[in-house]
C-alpha cells in the first residue's frame with residue numbers, strides 16, 4: 001500500500017492525507033493524556049473503542065440532521081472524514097457539575113445544574129485552553145456572532161439527543177466537549193461537527209451506581225479504564241465482533 005502523508009500527530013489521534021482531496025484519515029491511538037499533557041499513559045484498546053464509539057454517535061447525530069465530518073470507518077483504528085478548517089474552540093456542554101466547573105464555583109461534584117451550560121475554551125495547548133467569552137471569540141475573529149449562535153444551538157441539540165441515547169443504556173451524560181469545523185463549497189460555508197465523541201471527551205456516569213465510565217478513571221487513577229470504555233461500547237451495542245479479544249485484531253498504520 002502506498003505511503004500516506006501524515007498531516008498531524010495529536011495526543012490521541014494521527015491525521016493522514018485521505019484517498020481523495022478534501023478527506024483525511026483519522027487514526028485513533030491508545031495514548032492518553034490529561035491535565036494539559038502533564039499526565040501521560042496508554043489505555044490498551046482505547047483507540048479501537050473510540051473509533052467505534054465516535055463512528056456510532058456521529059452516524060446517529062447525522063440521522064437527526066446534525067452535519068458531521070464523518071464519512072465512514074475504514075478499519076479497527078481508522079475512519080475517513082471530510083477535512084475541515086477547525087474553529088479554534090472547544091465547546092463544552094454541562095448538565096451536572098464536575099471537573100473544572102465544580103472547582104471554579106465550589107460546587108460538589110454531581111450537583112445537577114439549573115439548566116445546561118455551554119462554555120467556550122480557546123484551543124491552545126501552550127496556553128492551557130483558557131476559557132473565553134463570546135466577546136473574545138468575536139473580537140479575535142475566531143467566529144462571528146452568527147457562527148456562535150449556530151455552535152450553541154447545534155451543541156444543545158447534540159446534548160438533548162445524546163442525553164436521551166445514553167439514558168437509554170443506563171448512562172448519565174454529565175458533560176462533554178465538541179469541536180467544529182468549516183466546510184467550504186464555492187461561496188458557501190457550512191459548520192460541521194468534527195473531531196470525535198468518545199469517553200475521552202465525555203463524562204459518563206453509570207445511572208444506578210454513579211460509577212465513572214470515562215477518562216476521569218485515567219485522570220484520577222481509579223483503575224479499570226479499559227473495562228469502562230469497553231462497557232460503554234458494549235451498552236451501545238457496538239463491541240467489536242469476537243468481543244474484547246478483537247481489540248488486538250488487524251489494524252492499519254504505516
Ligand SMILES: Nc1ncnc2c1ncn2[C@@H]1O[C@H](COP(=O)(O)OP(=O)(O)OP(=O)(O)O)[C@@H](O)[C@H]1O
Pocket residue numbers: 008009010011012013014015024069081082083084085086123124125179181194195196
Ligand atoms: N475533520 C477534521 N479536519 C481537520 N482537522 C480535524 C478534523 N477533525 C479533527 N481535527 C483535528 O485533528 C486533531 C486530532 O488529534 P488529537 O485529538 O490527537 O489532537 P490533540 O492532541 O487533542 O490536539 P489539539 O489541541 O490540536 O486538539 C485535532 O487537532 C483536531 O482539532
Ligand SMILES: [Mg+2]
Pocket residue numbers: 010011012
Ligand atoms: Mg483532541
